[in-house]
Amino acid sequence: MLINLSDVLSEYHKTIEKDCLVEMEDFRSELGTFPITKKGNLHIVIEHIKGRELFIKGNVELTIAIPCDRCLKDVPTEFRLDFEKTVDLCESTDAQKDELDEKNYIDGYHLDVDKLLYNEILIEWPMKILCSDDCKGICNVCGQNLNEGTCDCEDTSLDPRMSVIRDVFKNFKEV
Secondary structure, three states: OEEEOOHHHOOOOOOOOEEEEEEOEEEEEOEEEEEEEEEEEEEEEEEEOOOOOOEEEEEEEEEEEEEEEOOOEEEEEEEEEEEEEEEEEOOOHHHHHHHHHOOOOOOOOEEHHHHHHHHHHHHHOOOOOOOOOOOOEEEHHHHOOOOOOOOOOOOOOOOOHHHHHHHHHOOOOOO
């Protein structure tokens, strides 16, 4: 969805306040494609500060299905995005790079709401997702989800980096 910023940047500086329906159906990144299972309305306020500077404030609640890092079962993950941004439209791209701020969501006199939300989701993305704290993961031989049951595979593959410690315990074993 695009929001026209010409009213805010005109000489009358009208404030834009909207409740928008989130149009994104899924979140796509280098990690993969994740479906957005629940969407709230985005409440966004755009105000003029001075010159060509804008203040953008918004909030929305989303739920994204992200696979568990151990067993790959989809976990509904809630995102409560509350953001406030000050944007100077006169600022050069070199100055933006110095501030490490990505403003790819404004193109001329239009604000791309989906790109803005994409950046905010990316910032809030969790480091690790688990379906439960005691998730057992999957068998590395047959792929069985160990939370749903055990498998008949023998786990004889020991980590070769642990062989030194194993030898220490063998040599100093008390009989």
